[in-house]
Amino acid sequence: MKLISLQIGIPKKLNTTFSNEWWDKDWETGFFKSPVSKEVWLGYEGLKGDGQSDLKNHGGVDKAVCVYPSEHYDYWNKELEDKNIGIGTFGENFTTSGLIERDVCIGDIYSIGAAIVQVSQPRQPCYKLARRCKIKDLANLVQTSGKTGFYFRVINHGMVKAQQEFKFIERMNEGLTISHCNEVMHNDKDNLNAALELSTCSELSANWKDTLYSRYSTKKS
Numbered sequence: 760m761k762l763i764s765l766q767i768g769i770p771k772k773l774n775t776t777f778s779n780e781w782w783d784k785d786w787e788t789g790f791f792k793s794p795v796s797k798e799v800w801l802g803y804e805g806l807k808g809d810g811q812s813d814l815k816n817h818g819g820v821d822k823a824v825c826v827y828p829s830e831h832y833d834y835w836n837k838e839l840e841d842k843n844i845g846i847g848t849f850g851e852n853f854t855t856s857g858l859i860e861r862d863v864c865i866g867d868i869y870s871i872g873a874a875i876v877q878v879s880q881p882r883q884p885c886y887k888l889a890r891r892c893k894i895k896d897l898a899n900l901v902q903t904s905g906k907t908g909f910y911f912r913v914i915n916h917g918m919v920k921a922q923q924e925f926k927f928i929e930r931m932n933e934g935l936t937i938s939h940c941n942e943v944m945h946n947d948k949d950n951l952n953a954a955l956e957l958s959t960c961s962e963l964s965a966n967w968k969d970t971l972y973s974r975y976s977t978k979k980s
Contacts, residue, residue: 760857760925762871763829765799766847767809768792790850790887798918801874806852806919820912821879821964827851827908828859834906842892849888849901851908858925860905861938866931866962873917875928880964881937881944882908902945909937910964931962944971951975 770789789811800807804823811818827849835844846854860881867878884907889897901907935957943953944967951974957963958972 760869760927761855762853762919762921762923762925763856764794764846764854765806765919765921766792766794766852766854767799767806769808769810788887790891792847792850792852794847794921796921798872798920800916801872801876801913801919802916803913809852821966822910823913824853824876824911825851825882825908826853826855826858826911827882828906829854829856830859831906831908834904838900839892839894839897842894844892848892849884849908850891853911855925860907860909860941861936863909863937864930864932865935865937865940865957865960868914868928868931869925870928871925872919872923873915874913874919875915875917876911877914877962878937879910879912879962880967881940882910902941905938905941907937907941912964932960935960935963940967948974949978951978 768789768791770787771791772787789809792809795808801824803820805818806824829846832844832846832848836842863878865878865880869876884898884901886898888901889895894900940957940963943950943957947953954971954975958968958975960968
């Protein structure tokens with residue numbers, strides 16, 4: 760398990776060439792991040808030098824680090840011909856190897872460099888990914904594929920660097936993989952028992968717990 764590439768970037772306003780396409784409007788985003796080879800400080804709300812423009816839906820302690828498996832990029836290059844999909848395209852901070860959604864569980868704890876991180880929730884792709892790649896339904900394609908990536912919260916801050924190895928420390932929720940969470944949230948919406956089970960997982964992010972419990976209580980009543 761390895762940190763293949765580390766990306767950071769602060770929000771900036773982008774001026775686009777206007778056309779009749781929905782994505783060709785001026786916008787502000789922190790989605791465009793650049794790889795760095797030096798050590799970077801990883802704090803409890805993210806990497807130094809990194810930021811998000813939409814703090815309501817991005818960032819915070821439960822989504823301090825956006826992670827995307829490098830293994831998925833071959834798939835997207837075949838699916839999205841001529842779109843030049845490469846490391847960092849999905850706006851991730853950490854591009855990894857050996858950490859796939861079907862194998863990673865909510866609450867898993869790893870060390871990386873001097874920091875300790877914990878898996879908190881799947882990544883839910885938003886319209887900005889579609890806008891960047893100029894593919895209207897890309898967020899839905901990512902969600903449907905299950906190749907979403909996920910987020911880390913930071914248990915212990917410290918310096919991190921690309922090419923460092925992840926060291927597995929502890930598994931707290933056997934079976935509650937990122938793939939399982941995606942299935943319950945997006946596909947198996949009538950499985951109220953699964954929704955309730957996930958909503959009571961203390962290591963799952965607050966937003967996901969609230970959403971799943973709201974679904975359970977609304978449909979159950």
